[in-house]
Amino acid sequence: MAEVKAKTRVAVAGLGAIGADVVKALDQGIEGLRLVAVASQSPGKHEGWLAKLASKPKVLPIAELADAADIVVECAPSKLVRSIVAPVVERGKTAVVLSVGALLQNEDLIGLAREHGGQIIVPTGALIGLDAVTAAAVGTIHSAKLVTRKPVAGLLGAPHLVEHNIEIADITEPLRVFEGSAREAARGFPANLNVAVALSLAGIGPDRTRVEIWADPTVTRNTHRIEVDSDSARFSMGIENIPSENPKTGRITALSVIATLRKLRASLRIGT
Template sequence: MTTPTLKIAVGGFGAIGKAVAAALDAGIPGMELVAVSARDTTKAQAYMAQSFSRAYEILPLENLAERADVVVECCPAHLLDIIARPTLEAGKTLIVISVGALLSNEHLVGIATENDGRILVPSGAILGLDAVQAAAQGTIESVKMVTRKPPLGLKGAPAIEKMGLDLDTVTEPVKCYQGTAHDAIEGFPANLNVAVALGLAGIGTKLTQLEVWADPTVKRNTHTITVVSDSANLTLKIENIPSDDNPKTGRITPLSVISTLKRLTAPLVVGA
């Protein structure tokens, strides 16, 4: 029996969206790129003409689900509801990059439940979420993440602007935040999707402790995670290479989305 080809749409055509769309254009078995959404249609068309095998339809975010079985969200966080609501109301699958925005859009889970839609959260820039989820089936006593980023990677964060910290003049590590993952995302909306993903996998974002450092001694976005539970104690360290196009995003993030897509049709899935 032949499995139907999944139609994929990519919402957002920045560093992550372009990489995901390019992988689909190059060919992923059982999948077909059918549409993208871009803020600048002219630039997106020019990019596809130069880099892709063919031109793909460019649609508004809210119309992507009309063409696709699976919609990949690669947008600024404040646009999540615009792309997610119609996708989930249509009973389609939504892959979410702006994980932090789920905290202010909890209604999306209800919409997915009512319409047989699905919200998938890739591991993104963090490893070990499957192990954390496994530990959560028992009792987790504590989860803590310490994030260290090159100062440039924190530019534009509301919390940094509120501090009045001049990131261009930072010469030694500066602690910019200490508290819960739940409270941090408002101050670092473009930086801490990984902390929210960790919270959702484990004991919740309100109990997941977090430190954020602007650290000129590191060249990579670095996350150190410690989990204490009744089944295992986990210590995880990730050093993500920043994207050339966007230092706030790790190169591994679009690769994680591509991996998630492949798992949808793969005959063998590891780490489920």
């Protein structure tokens, strides 16, 4: 008789639109995984729906998640990434990171994971084609570019716009508000451009990956198009994401995290 493997314990840090969807999916059941804990800056705000889960997780401080679980999923504000991820990888465990832009300000976390046998997983999120980019990067990528178009509401308040006094609230036609590197994009649009950093880390790095950002009152979806030229293939791909409750984030982002978790212990795994 085959031995049944114990389920891998999962915790979720952050219970916003994405974190809540991930928690509910885990509660409904993902092969080989078990939800054991959550953390939130406002735990009282979520008591009602957490109480309705089939198996209510413990509500813990962020600092205790690394001991409670084998995998910690970060769905929190980028300023909390270090406090969530560092204890996890120091224990040789796995952190699933959505605020990937914060990794550029905390690059030592990657070395920390390597040193202790931990792992940082970045889901594809709101982008498309990272499997093709990682495959091309095994060879040589000559260039990589991301062009993002977002409804005005999805960009309001971005530090780059504030710093450069770029007013977009009343625009009536598309306006390019940024052109530069993925590293600069992540700094100027920390709540919007995790996709740029994910693309750069999959490919040729944050300084060589080029980014354009457009505020576009004519679109209702967060639109991303990537263009890659390499020694193995030339490809371009686009995606139009329906915004979630948070206009800065597409609905598909939460689904991407859930798909990533399903792959971890799945009997059949598709894709790179």
